Amino acid sequence: MMKILPLAAVLISNLASTAVLAADAPAKTVVLVHGAFADGTSWQKVIPHLEKAGLKVIAVQNPLDSLDNDVSAAKRAIKNAEGPVVLVGHSWAGVVITEAGADPKVKSLVYVAAYAPDKGQSLEDITSKYPLLDSRKEYMKDDDGFLRISDQGIKKYFAADLDPESKAVVAATQGPFHIRCLSAKVTAAAWREKPTFMVVATKDQIIPPQLEKDQVKAANAKAIELPSSHVAMLSHPKEVSDLIIQAAK
Numbered sequence: 001m002m003k004i005l006p007l008a009a010v011l012i013s014n015l016a017s018t019a020v021l022a023a024d025a026p027a028k029t030v031v032l033v034h035g036a037f038a039d040g041t042s043w044q045k046v047i048p049h050l051e052k053a054g055l056k057v058i059a060v061q062n063p064l065d066s067l068d069n070d071v072s073a074a075k076r077a078i079k080n081a082e083g084p085v086v087l088v089g090h091s092w093a094g095v096v097i098t099e100a101g102a103d104p105k106v107k108s109l110v111y112v113a114a115y116a117p118d119k120g121q122s123l124e125d126i127t128s129k130y131p132l133l134d135s136r137k138e139y140m141k142d143d144d145g146f147l148r149i150s151d152q153g154i155k156k157y158f159a160a161d162l163d164p165e166s167k168a169v170v171a172a173t174q175g176p177f178h179i180r181c182l183s184a185k186v187t188a189a190a191w192r193e194k195p196t197f198m199v200v201a202t203k204d205q206i207i208p209p210q211l212e213k214d215q216v217k218a219a220n221a222k223a224i225e226l227p228s229s230h231v232a233m234l235s236h237p238k239e240v241s242d243l244i245i246q247a248a249k
Contacts, residue, residue, distance in 0.1 A: 018153070027107045027248035029056040029081040033074050033100075035091025035114065035159065036064060036177035037149050042090060046233050049241030050218065052171040055058065055248060056082060064177045065146075067095065067184035074100040079106070086248045087190075089114050090233060095123055101190025108247040112240055113201040113232050116215045119189040122245050124182050130208040133157075146176035157205040170231065196221040197247045199232050199240055206230040222246075 030050050032043045040059035050057050058077045062070045074096050078085055089097035094114025101109050106238035117126050138153025149158055154171040162170065198221040200212040207230065216223040224243055227234045233240045 014032070021032065021165055023109075024027040025084055026085045027055070027086045029058060029083065030086045030088060030244055030248065031074065031077045031081055032057065032059045032086070033070075033077075033096050034060065034062060034094035035093045035113070036147070037174040038090070038153075038170070039173050039175050041173055042231065043233060045237035045243050046244070048220070049237060050244060052205075053241075053245045053248075055086075055245070060094065062175070063095070064092075064175045064181070066178060067099070067186070068094045069190075070181075071100045075103060078103050078105050083107075084227060086244060088244055091230065092123065092177065095181075095184075095186060098190055099186045099188055101194055102188045106190065106194060108197065109191055110197045110199070110244050110247050111150070111205060111221070112199040113204050113207060113212065113230050114198075115207065115211075116196075116198075116219060117186050117189070117193055118218070119187065119192075121183045121185050125185070127208075127211065130211050133205055133208065135205045142178060145179045147179055148174060148176050149168070153208055154169045158229070159231045159234065160205065161235045162229070162231065169185070170234070185243065191219040191221070195247065197243050199228075199243060200225045201228040201230060201232045203227055204230045 002035050034042045040061050043059050060077045083105040085105050087097045087101050087106045088110040090112045094111045094116050138150045151171045155167045159167050159170045196219045198216050202209050206235035228235045
């Protein structure tokens with residue numbers, strides 16, 4: 001027994017050292033999670049910058065029909081990715097990565113004009129303290145409970161700083177978003193445990209910019225502010241990409 005204990009101690013020490021090295025290792029893959037009223041093409045301008053930096057990229061296609069299903073889609077991407085992983089979420093996907101980011105393969109989190117609820121909170125919970133934005137009048141709900149934004153709402157509020165052709169693409173490719181997602185509460189807050197980076201879109205007309213700024217303080221996040229509409233990754237892809245690359249290091 002006296003001979004076994006020192007060996008066990010050495011093995012434990014080695015495992016601990018390996019875990020620390022893994023946590024400090026640069027990320028190899030970026031998993032991009034799109035928000036509501038969008039799809040994976042919302043990352044089209046960011047992906048080339050990330051790949052040029054030597055990162056592998058996976059753009060998740062969310063069903064947008066429930067928090068559980070969106071988290072499952074993100075987790076599948078993380079599972080299949082070469083780690084470590086930087087997990088990035090836009091808009092509603094901030095809720096998704098807050099839950100999915102607890103995965104041990106995730107090195108860091110990046111919120112791009114996104115919601116970052118705390119444990120036990122929903123999107124509705126964190127927005128209730130802020131004034132309702134004019135853009136909400138452009139939300140339409142179908143008989144199955146799915147929301148979409150009118151074409152006029154996309155042009156005027158959602159993607160206000162894009163050129164006309166890009167606005168038309170955003171409107172045509174938007175993913176319907178089920179109303180049940182609004183009240184779904186997260187069971188974990190990965191930003192409390194992982195290095196967190198945030199993009200604040202100061203001209204956002206979908207999420208109150210003050211909410212985004214308040215989340216930076218709550219998460220003690222490294223943040224940049226961009227004079228952007230809600231789709232900062234489309235209007236300022238280089239700046240958003242640079243922050244993601246920084247999160248990978």
